[in-house]
Every structure is written in structure tokens, then in C-alpha cells.
Amino acid sequence: MSSLTLTPEEVDAFVARVYPITAAEGYRCAELGEDFAVATWRHDERALRPGGLISGPVQFATADLALWFVSFTQLGLEAMAVTSDMQIAFLRPARGGDLVARAELLRAGKTRITGRVLLWIDGDEDRPVAHATGSYARLRPVEPT
Amino acid sequence: MSSLTLTPEEVDAFVARVYPITAAEGYRCAELGEDFAVATWRHDERALRPGGLISGPVQFATADLALWFVSFTQLGLEAMAVTSDMQIAFLRPARGGDLVARAELLRAGKTRITGRVLLWIDGDEDRPVAHATGSYARLRPVEPT
Amino acid sequence: MSSLTLTPEEVDAFVARVYPITAAEGYRCAELGEDFAVATWRHDERALRPGGLISGPVQFATADLALWFVSFTQLGLEAMAVTSDMQIAFLRPARGGDLVARAELLRAGKTRITGRVLLWIDGDEDRPVAHATGSYARLRPVEPT
Amino acid sequence: MSSLTLTPEEVDAFVARVYPITAAEGYRCAELGEDFAVATWRHDERALRPGGLISGPVQFATADLALWFVSFTQLGLEAMAVTSDMQIAFLRPARGGDLVARAELLRAGKTRITGRVLLWIDGDEDRPVAHATGSYARLRPVEPT
Numbered sequence: 001m002s003s004l005t006l007t008p009e010e011v012d013a014f015v016a017r018v019y020p021i022t023a024a025e026g027y028r029c030a031e032l033g034e035d036f037a038v039a040t041w042r043h044d045e046r047a048l049r050p051g052g053l054i055s056g057p058v059q060f061a062t063a064d065l066a067l068w069f070v071s072f073t074q075l076g077l078e079a080m081a082v083t084s085d086m087q088i089a090f091l092r093p094a095r096g097g098d099l100v101a102r103a104e105l106l107r108a109g110k111t112r113i114t115g116r117v118l119l120w121i122d123g124d125e126d127r128p129v130a131h132a133t134g135s136y137a138r139l140r141p142v143e144p145t
Numbered sequence: 146m147s148s149l150t151l152t153p154e155e156v157d158a159f160v161a162r163v164y165p166i167t168a169a170e171g172y173r174c175a176e177l178g179e180d181f182a183v184a185t186w187r188h189d190e191r192a193l194r195p196g197g198l199i200s201g202p203v204q205f206a207t208a209d210l211a212l213w214f215v216s217f218t219q220l221g222l223e224a225m226a227v228t229s230d231m232q233i234a235f236l237r238p239a240r241g242g243d244l245v246a247r248a249e250l251l252r253a254g255k256t257r258i259t260g261r262v263l264l265w266i267d268g269d270e271d272r273p274v275a276h277a278t279g280s281y282a283r284l285r286p287v288e289p290t
Numbered sequence: 291m292s293s294l295t296l297t298p299e300e301v302d303a304f305v306a307r308v309y310p311i312t313a314a315e316g317y318r319c320a321e322l323g324e325d326f327a328v329a330t331w332r333h334d335e336r337a338l339r340p341g342g343l344i345s346g347p348v349q350f351a352t353a354d355l356a357l358w359f360v361s362f363t364q365l366g367l368e369a370m371a372v373t374s375d376m377q378i379a380f381l382r383p384a385r386g387g388d389l390v391a392r393a394e395l396l397r398a399g400k401t402r403i404t405g406r407v408l409l410w411i412d413g414d415e416d417r418p419v420a421h422a423t424g425s426y427a428r429l430r431p432v433e434p435t
Numbered sequence: 436m437s438s439l440t441l442t443p444e445e446v447d448a449f450v451a452r453v454y455p456i457t458a459a460e461g462y463r464c465a466e467l468g469e470d471f472a473v474a475t476w477r478h479d480e481r482a483l484r485p486g487g488l489i490s491g492p493v494q495f496a497t498a499d500l501a502l503w504f505v506s507f508t509q510l511g512l513e514a515m516a517v518t519s520d521m522q523i524a525f526l527r528p529a530r531g532g533d534l535v536a537r538a539e540l541l542r543a544g545k546t547r548i549t550g551r552v553l554l555w556i557d558g559d560e561d562r563p564v565a566h567a568t569g570s571y572a573r574l575r576p577v578e579p580t
Binding site: 084085087111112135137 | 374
């Protein structure tokens with residue numbers, strides 16, 4: 001669907017430039033493919049909720065970021081796309097390590113890019129902590145792919 | 146996660162008994178596994194929208210049914226579970242054949258069963274027409290699995 | 291937001307023409323305002339689930355229709371808009387009479403119309419049976435309002 | 436539905452004790468009623484996105500908090516309830532002041548509390564920036580209300 005060849009390092013450098021706070025808070029791009037992307041959040045005890053739980057907003061932010069990275073695989077880094085909607089279902093307490101969010105492209109349309117995201121604690125992929133779906137709106141509609 | 150061994154035929158017989166209209170409208174169980182289920186809707190020209198499109202409510206009903214079948218794999222046929230919430234994103238016009246909805250279990254919890262569903266036109270699995278997520282509430286909470 | 295003055299009768303005549311099955315199944319437009327619309331489903335025992343319950347797909351269809359009617363208040367009857375996504379939360383068993391769905395406009399944008407819908411059994415507005423949110427995509431993007 | 440009489444000050448004191456980071460980041464309870472609650476996020480330039488935009492995760496966190504405050508009106512402060520799912524639709528760029536999220540109760544059930552949330556920039560209530568729906572799961576099911 002795309003001939004773009006971006007690397008996670010290029011994505012991280014871009015995020016550090018346009019969203020320095022996001023980078024400082026420990027969010028990274030771990031992997032990038034033709035129609036998927038993986039975002040991670042580095043475990044940080046200071047941000048945890050009581051009981052050592054990773055908060056809902058941090059899970060939301062990681063899922064949102066993974067979906068944004070997927071949009072890069074379709075549009076390139078400089079294209080403007082903003083979150084249009086996100087749904088997140090929390091499945092289990094998120095506790096104990098780095099958070100991993102793997103987003104898959106479902107559809108790259110003329111005005112929206114839609115995907116789904118599975119989230120788990122690093123090393124425990126069989127027990128997802130959350131699942132999200134969402135879409136990014138392209139700020140300038142283009143021809144459908 | 147479950148030791149139940151149901152067949153699609155048993156599911157269809159159950160649906161025909163408790164929801165005879167659903168069966169009469171062409172909905173079936175096509176496949177059933179440990180943590181997934183496939184529901185289908187048999188193409189019926191009388192139910193199509195202008196342009197030969199399968200309507201949103203038919204797609205919703207097929208996704209909902211697939212998720213209900215997944216609940217059978219966890220709870221058995223006779224357990225009472227009702228749809229608690231469903232989100233559906235329409236990805237492409239749904240046109241041209243039978244509709245297939247494949248639901249995967251994301252989590253079987255004490256009070257809810259959560260899953261995600263991919264929908265496509267039979268023979269065109271690489272171009273999904275919709276994606277849904279949803280949950281079924283168990284009417285009587287049980288111990289978590 | 292709109293200077294269109296449509297009547298429920300005009301909407302019903304339009305639906306009967308383009309979606310005759312929907313009209314035949316008892317769906318109607320009951321009310322229409324500048325940024326809201328009310329759709330109803332006439333109680334029909336033949337379509338009920340065991341226990342006399344109005345099914346999830348019927349509730350989904352009524353909510354979807356109410357949101358479509360809201361799009362008419364912004365775009366007129368002939369404009370092409372299709373459901374892009376819908377989320378529905380089922381709140382209580384839906385039993386005992388006609389179903390009412392009241393949709394409110396949240397935002398009419400360049401490419402999408404977003405709204406929310408409250409559903410109840412006629413005469414029991416204080417005990418909603420479901421709540422939905424969703425958006426319609428304009429098939430031809432226009433200038434934002 | 437509830438005889439609890441909590442004040443915003445009591446809620447803020449509770450949040451400051453159990454989620455000190457949330458309090459430090461500028462989230463507050465502004466109002467509380469029988470079946471609604473208002474959460475706010477104090478404008479903080481350091482947390483904004485390029486263009487002066489309030490980020491999606493901050494909007495999500497404010498909506499989530501407003502819904503949590505609604506759960507307090509039903510369960511009291513000490514009850515354990517966790518976010519089960521959240522859907523958020525972004526309607527307009529969120530720019531220019533404090534963020535306000537007003538959550539309304541839709542249903543307090545045996546195992547879940549469901550509500551909807553409208554978000555706007557303080558002083559601009561007629562132009563909502565986002566709308567969310569979601570539910571909190573009670574960790575210990577109780578008798579339905």
C-alpha cells in the first residue's frame with residue numbers, strides 16, 4: 001500500500017522535534033512495517049497509579065501514538081493527520097513493565113486512516129491489557145489508495 | 146480457556162430455536178474454535194440497500210452474532226449473556242456476496258466477554274468492509290477464567 | 291447552522307422511496323429540528339427477541355436512522371452521506387412499546403457529521419435503554435461550517 | 436439515585452491523596468451533582484502540542500476523570516471502580532484556555548456505571564471540542580439501583 005521506508009529512529013527523531021514532551025515521557029517507536037507500527041512506553045514508577053498500575057491515559061496515549069505511526073507509513077512523516085476518534089477497552093490490570101502497543105492498518109481512505117491496536121506488558125503478549133480502535137483524519141483529503 | 150466442544154451445527158440449531166427470525170434471515174455459524182467464531186449472512190437481494198450494498202444494521206447484526214458465538218465457546222450454549230456495547234467502523238462499501246464476520250476473543254472476565262470482529266465479503270478477506278469491537282455481559286457473574 | 295426546513299413527512303416519503311424495506315419494517319421520522327432528529331420504530335411482536343425484548347440490531351438501526359435524519363438537517367435530503375462509525379451502549383432491557391431514538395448534532399464538519407443518540411421506550415424517557423454516538427461521512431467533502 | 440453529598444473540595448482532597456500526579460498536573464473537580472460531575476484541566480503551556488493545542492491524551496484524561504467523579508456520586512469516594520472502556524470523538528481543535536469536561540450518568544447498574552461526557556474550552560460551551568462515552572466497572576458487584 002505504500003513505498004515509504006521509514007525507520008523507528010527517524011520516527012523517534014521526528015517526535016522528539018515536534019512533541020518533545022512525549023519523547024521525554026518515555027514514548028518511543030519500536031518497529032514499523034508496511035501496514036503496522038509498534039509504540040512503547042518505558043516503565044516509569046513516578047507515573048504509576050496506586051498498586052503499580054499503568055494509568056488509562058498512558059495506555060490511551062501509547063495506542064494513539066501507535067496509530068499515528070501507522071499513518072506515517074501511509075502518508076510520510078510530514079503529512080498532517082490528527083486523531084479523529086479512539087475507542088479503548090481495558091482488559092486487565094496493566095502492571096509490571098514497559099507497555100507495548102501494536103497498531104495494524106485496517107483501511108487507508110481518502111480522508112481517514114483507520115486501525116486497531118493491541119496493548120500488552122512487554123514479555124506478556126498473550127495477555128493483552130487493552131484493545132483500541134481509532135482513526136486519524138487527514139487534514140487535506142487526497143485520492144484514495 | 147475452555148473445554149467446550151460445540152459444533153456450528155449445534156449453534157445453528159440453538160439459534161433456530163431461540164431466535165427463529167435470525168435464522169430465517171440467513172444468519173449462520175460457519176466455524177467455531179477455542180477462542181474465535183465465524184458468523185455469516187447469506188446474500189439476499191431483497192435486503193440490500195440501493196447500489197447493492199449490505200446495510201449497516203445487517204453488518205452490525207452479523208458482528209454481534211459472531212461475538213455471541215464466541216461467548217458460547219466460553220460459557221456454553223445455555224448461558225445467558227447479552228450485548229453490553231458494540232463499536233463498528235465501516236471501512237468500505239459492502240457489496241457482492243455473502244458477508245463473513247470473524248470474531249476473536251480478547252478477554253473472558255468475571256462479568257464480561259470482550260472481543261473484536263473483522264468483516265468481509267466472502268472471497269475478499271484482504272479488503273475488510275468493517276471492524277467491530279464489543280462485549281457481552283454475563284447475566285450472572287462467575288469466577289474469572 | 292442550517293436554513294433547511296424539512297418536515298418528518300418529507301423525510302418519511304424519501305425513506306419509503308430509497309429504502310422501502312426500512313419503511314415497511316416500521317421505522318419513521320417523528321420530529322426534526324435545526325440540530326436534532328427523532329426516529330421511531332413501531333413495536334412489532336414478530337421482530338422481538340425471547341422475553342419480549344427489542345433486539346440490539348433494531349436499536350442500532352433506529353439510532354443510525356436518527357443520525358442520518360440529523361445529516362439531512364445539515365445537507366438536505368439528496369446529499370449522499372454514509373455511516374462511518376457507530377458506538378452503542380445498551381443500558382437496560384428494551385421492552386414494552388415503540389422505540390424512540392433522539393439524535394443531537396455534535397459537529398458538522400467538512401467531511402463528517404457527528405452526533406449522539408439517546409434511545410428509550412415511548413413513555414419512559416427517564417429510563418434510556420441505549421446510548422449511541424456515531425458519524426456520517428459526506429461522500430463529497432465540502433467547506434466546513 | 437443517591438443520597439451522597441460530596442463536595443468538589445472533598446473530591447479534590449481525595450484525588451490529591453490517591454493520585455497526587457493527577458492533582459499536580461492541574462486536574463480538578465469543579466462541580467458535582469446527583470447524576471453529573473464536572474472536571475477541569477488548568478491550561479498549562481508546557482503541556483500543549485504545537486499550535487497551542489490541548490493533546491488528545493489530556494482530553495481523554497479529563498473525560499475519564501469526570502466519569503470517575505460521577506461514579507463517586509453513586510458509590511461514594513472509597514469504592515473501587517476502574518475504567519472499563521472509553522470512546523472519544525474529537526470534534527474541533529482544542530485551543531485557548533482551561534478544558535472543561537461535564538459527565539452525565541446514563542445508567543448505574545450492578546456491575547457498571549455508564550455515562551457520557553461533553554468537553555469544551557472554558558467560556559466556549561457552545562462549541563464542544565470532544566465527546567466521550569464510557570463505563571466504569573465496580574470491582575465488587577452490588578445490587579442494581
